[in-house]
Amino acid sequence: MSQLIEQLQWRYATKKMNPAKAVPQEKVDRILEAVRLTATSSGLQPYEVILVTNKEVREKIKAIAWNQAQVTDGSHLLVFAAWDNYTAERINAMFDLTNSERGSTNEGFEAYRQKLLSLYPPRPAEENYAHAARQAYIGVGTALIAAAAEKVDSTPMEGFDPAALDEILGLKARGLRSVVIMPLGYRADEGDWLVNQKKVRRSRKDFVTEVR
Numbered sequence: 502m503s504q505l506i507e508q509l510q511w512r513y514a515t516k517k518m519n520p521a522k523a524v525p526q527e528k529v530d531r532i533l534e535a536v537r538l539t540a541t542s543s544g545l546q547p548y549e550v551i552l553v554t555n556k557e558v559r560e561k562i563k564a565i566a567w568n569q570a571q572v573t574d575g576s577h578l579l580v581f582a583a584w585d586n587y588t589a590e591r592i593n594a595m596f597d598l599t600n601s602e603r604g605s606t607n608e609g610f611e612a613y614r615q616k617l618l619s620l621y622p623p624r625p626a627e628e629n630y631a632h633a634a635r636q637a638y639i640g641v642g643t644a645l646i647a648a649a650a651e652k653v654d655s656t657p658m659e660g661f662d663p664a665a666l667d668e669i670l671g672l673k674a675r676g677l678r679s680v681v682i683m684p685l686g687y688r689a690d691e692g693d694w695l696v697n698q699k700k701v702r703r704s705r706k707d708f709v710t711e712v713r
């Protein structure tokens with residue numbers, strides 16, 4: 502079995518984390534770097550990650566996250582927050598950054614910028630948010646794999662009140678909406694009903710259709 506597959510077998514949505522065991526900062530940094538490097542549609546990176554370690558803030562978040570204990574038993578909490586809309590300013594900022602980093606402009610790239618500018622900003626904000634949130638989910642998937650590769654436990658969570666979380670973190674004023682949260686930590690020695698349960702997935706035959 503490849504190392505990656507072994508790591509993914511080891512990973513599970515941890516239900517009980519050990520509050521006495523903190524994830525070393527360099528591991529958290531590598532997980533965040535993996536998310537920063539992952540793919541997004543048109544490279545717009547239309548979401549941000551908020552890294553919450555403050556215990557009081559995490560207590561407040563736990564209260565609006567179905568009281569899921571991992572929020573405070575983990576040592577770090579990642580909040581994936583998508584842009585609430587695509588604006589010309591946001592699109593231009595990413596294209597300008599690319600041009601400046603690459604030290605060149607390119608006719609095809611500029612034509613693509615104009616295409617996105619004509620396509621995205623006129624659309625309803627909700628449709629643009631939904632598109633941005635899909636990119637955030639790619640970040641969540643990347644974080645899950647990166648955490649497993651670091652032998653760090655994690656729990657992806659949609660079980661929270663996004664409007665309440667946006668309020669706690671002041672996201673609305675920044676044009677962001679929370680999508681998924683992910684505590685990072687280490688599985689507790691006991692008290693996790695899921696840790697020894699078999700990982701259940703549909704068979705490959707029922708999951709992959711081959712068109713030969």
Ligand SMILES: Cc1cc2nc3c(=O)[nH]c(=O)nc-3n(C[C@H](O)[C@H](O)[C@H](O)COP(=O)(O)O)c2cc1C
Nearest residue numbers: 512513514515516569656657658659660661681700
């Ligand atoms: C987007 C998303 C949201 C989830 N929300 C929660 C959650 O709020 N609480 C929780 O304990 N698990 C949550 N899960 C974990 C899933 O239930 C879990 O990944 C799934 O049952 C497969 O099990 P495994 O990850 O342990 O292999 C979520 C998973 C994803 C991908």
